[in-house]
Amino acid sequence: MNNNISEKDFLASYDASKYERPSVTVDMLVFTVSEEKTENYRKLPEKTFKLLLIKRGGHPYIGKWALPGGFVMMNESIEEAAYRELREETNIDSLYLEQLYTWGDVNRDPRTRVISTSYLSLVDSSKLNIQANDDADDAKWFTVTLRLQKEEKNITEQGYCLMQYYNLKLVSESETMIAVIKIEKTVEGRIVKIKREIVDSEGIAFDHAKIIEYGIERLRNKIEYTDIAFHLMPERFTLTELQQVYEIILDTELLKANFRRKIADMVIETNEYTKDAGHRPSKLFRYNHNPC
Amino acid sequence: MNNNISEKDFLASYDASKYERPSVTVDMLVFTVSEEKTENYRKLPEKTFKLLLIKRGGHPYIGKWALPGGFVMMNESIEEAAYRELREETNIDSLYLEQLYTWGDVNRDPRTRVISTSYLSLVDSSKLNIQANDDADDAKWFTVTLRLQKEEKNITEQGYCLMQYYNLKLVSESETMIAVIKIEKTVEGRIVKIKREIVDSEGIAFDHAKIIEYGIERLRNKIEYTDIAFHLMPERFTLTELQQVYEIILDTELLKANFRRKIADMVIETNEYTKDAGHRPSKLFRYNHNPC
DNA sequence: ATAATAGTGTCTTTCAGACAGTATAGT
DNA sequence: ACTATACTGTCTGAAAGACACTATTAT
Numbered sequence: 322m323n324n325n326i327s328e329k330d331f332l333a334s335y336d337a338s339k340y341e342r343p344s345v346t347v348d349m350l351v352f353t354v355s356e357e358k359t360e361n362y363r364k365l366p367e368k369t370f371k372l373l374l375i376k377r378g379g380h381p382y383i384g385k386w387a388l389p390g391g392f393v394m395m396n397e398s399i400e401e402a403a404y405r406e407l408r409e410e411t412n413i414d415s416l417y418l419e420q421l422y423t424w425g426d427v428n429r430d431p432r433t434r435v436i437s438t439s440y441l442s443l444v445d446s447s448k449l450n451i452q453a454n455d456d457a458d459d460a461k462w463f464t465v466t467l468r469l470q471k472e473e474k475n476i477t478e479q480g481y482c483l484m485q486y487y488n489l490k491l492v493s494e495s496e497t498m499i500a501v502i503k504i505e506k507t508v509e510g511r512i513v514k515i516k517r518e519i520v521d522s523e524g525i526a527f528d529h530a531k532i533i534e535y536g537i538e539r540l541r542n543k544i545e546y547t548d549i550a551f552h553l554m555p556e557r558f559t560l561t562e563l564q565q566v567y568e569i570i571l572d573t574e575l576l577k578a579n580f581r582r583k584i585a586d587m588v589i590e591t592n593e594y595t596k597d598a599g600h601r602p603s604k605l606f607r608y609n610h611n612p613c
Numbered sequence: 614m615n616n617n618i619s620e621k622d623f624l625a626s627y628d629a630s631k632y633e634r635p636s637v638t639v640d641m642l643v644f645t646v647s648e649e650k651t652e653n654y655r656k657l658p659e660k661t662f663k664l665l666l667i668k669r670g671g672h673p674y675i676g677k678w679a680l681p682g683g684f685v686m687m688n689e690s691i692e693e694a695a696y697r698e699l700r701e702e703t704n705i706d707s708l709y710l711e712q713l714y715t716w717g718d719v720n721r722d723p724r725t726r727v728i729s730t731s732y733l734s735l736v737d738s739s740k741l742n743i744q745a746n747d748d749a750d751d752a753k754w755f756t757v758t759l760r761l762q763k764e765e766k767n768i769t770e771q772g773y774c775l776m777q778y779y780n781l782k783l784v785s786e787s788e789t790m791i792a793v794i795k796i797e798k799t800v801e802g803r804i805v806k807i808k809r810e811i812v813d814s815e816g817i818a819f820d821h822a823k824i825i826e827y828g829i830e831r832l833r834n835k836i837e838y839t840d841i842a843f844h845l846m847p848e849r850f851t852l853t854e855l856q857q858v859y860e861i862i863l864d865t866e867l868l869k870a871n872f873r874r875k876i877a878d879m880v881i882e883t884n885e886y887t888k889d890a891g892h893r894p895s896k897l898f899r900y901n902h903n904p905c
Numbered sequence: 906a907t908a909a910t911a912g913t914g915t916c917t918t919t920c921a922g923a924c925a926g927t928a929t930a931g932t
Numbered sequence: 933a934c935t936a937t938a939c940t941g942t943c944t945g946a947a948a949g950a951c952a953c954t955a956t957t958a959t
Contacts, residue, residue, distance in 0.1 A: 436691065896911080
């Protein structure tokens with residue numbers, strides 16, 4: 322034991338290289354919502370849900386698309402690393418950042434043992450244009466859809482086994498990628514195990530399809546009971562725009578009157594209105610960050 | 614760049630030791646609920662909420678109490694490491710395990726850069742007795758209480774700053790430790806930052822007071838909308854016992870009729886009753902892991 | 906009988922879901 | 933006038949909160 326020396330001596334003689342250590346990285350899930358143009362002058366533009374991916378320029382997974390991210394340096398916290406990567410990859414620095422999950426399977430990365438902490442971040446669409454002008458040639462926004470494709474439940478005496486297959490679709494102007502993620506929830510007596518597994522992930526590097534699926538699930542959950550969606554909104558917005566954001570993230574249609582009741586306390590109306598809309602103008606609102 | 618060689622050659626020549634790497638550990642929050650004896654033959658025993666801590670036998674923080682845990686080996690996933698540590702420290706292997714958060718501040722550990730992933734685990738009280746017999750001399754269950762002590766909100770034009778001071782109290786037969794954790798939530802425009810900081814943590818090693826506070830908060834949240842509390846219950850239990858568990862975790866009193874309505878779908882009644890209670894016997898229930 | 910707990914009924918308020926209705930700019 | 937959207941009112945049923953009442957055992 323080391324009880325017989327002082328803490329100071331112990332620390333001075335401590336050899337950190339005694340054990341082999343894994344590399345630690347951060348992976349960023351950067352989501353935004355943008356608008357698609359419409360032909361019909363009356364119709365509102367549709368919203369799309371987007372994720373930022375980077376084309377890998379080197380091995381491994383060369384040419385595949387990956388989440389932006391990188392190694393955590395010794396002199397920065399993992400959260401600082403997350404902010405740094407975000408700045409480096411997107412030039413956007415003021416936004417929402419939340420730690421998601423730490424992925425620690427042994428063979429996630431063919432190079433060496435890599436443990437990765439993923440972060441969820443949300444960018445508002447008004448800043449997206451700045452991003453589009455950016456010269457990072459191999460960074461691209463992909464339209465994301467995640468949909469439950471198949472569900473299978475086997476009931477046993479002691480519990481059950483639920484298997485869900487999710488389809489993740491990532492689309493840019495030039496390419497479409499589809500991944501299938503299998504989520505297996507086993508309940509046996511009081512033992513609960515959830516296993517997330519990539520069944521198929523064409524074009525997506527590493528285990529990133531799994532991370533993306535997890536992030537979207539978290540976002541869908543959190544949007545229901547927190548203010549998180551406002552990080553995707555510009556300073557001023559209409560309630561219909563806000564509703565559209567909820568709808569594309571949740572992948573459902575919502576009833577207008579009910580939606581407005583639900584979010585009423587989170588917004589403050591302004592005196593401004595939209596114009597030139599081809600229909601009745603809409604009042605603009607802003608986020609109420611100080612609800613009573 | 615490495616684009617001109619094959620992936621195979623790249624991987625063969627990859628030198629993982631190029632960069633300095635942090636150590637990675639897991640820290641386990643093992644909670645249980647146990648009963649305190651009563652003098653009055655009529656009265657029900659009170660429940661207490663307990664956390665397992667280990668007395669540090671070596672530097673650093675020698676003699677202080679820490680969360681059970683240890684280094685992640687190169688050939689195991691972090692989840693496997695969590696299960697292994699749990700087995701090593703407690704001899705209990707079938708229980709609930711959930712990843713909590715990864716703590717990555719630069720100077721969390723005086724030895725070297727250590728990144729730690731914390732796991733929340735719940736043990737049912739019937740297995741607790743086995744544990745008490747265990748010879749791990751320096752492992753001890755502490756009664757936990759976490760209570761908001763002070764709250765301060767400063768409202769600015771752009772948002773607000775909320776500061777909360779939580780009192781964390783850990784009590785065993787022989788000692789009492791108190792820590793104060795400050796949570797600072799800053800909202801400025803659309804920028805939200807949450808900072809968790811240890812103000813005072815006498816007797817608790819590392820930043821573990823912070824981790825404990827975070828874990829209890831998560832548990833309090835999850836108990837409201839999931840089945841998680843049943844992992845703290847034995848096979849058969851009365852509804853009053855279940856209610857007591859909710860009450861000590863949430864640190865509030867609940868109304869019996871309403872509580873029973875709320876958890877009705879999660880339990881199945883049996884034909885058994887408690888006896889020798891000094892009052893009306895109570896029906897025993899079991900967990901319904903298969904609700905419709 | 907009594908103390909302590911077990912267990913149920915019901916009133917009220919709140920909130921979610923569904924739907925129907927009215928209002929208004931731009932062409 | 934017409935189209936597409938903006939915005940509001942209200943009915944219903946479910947769920948949350950509060951409280952009061954009855955039932956049953958060991959001593």
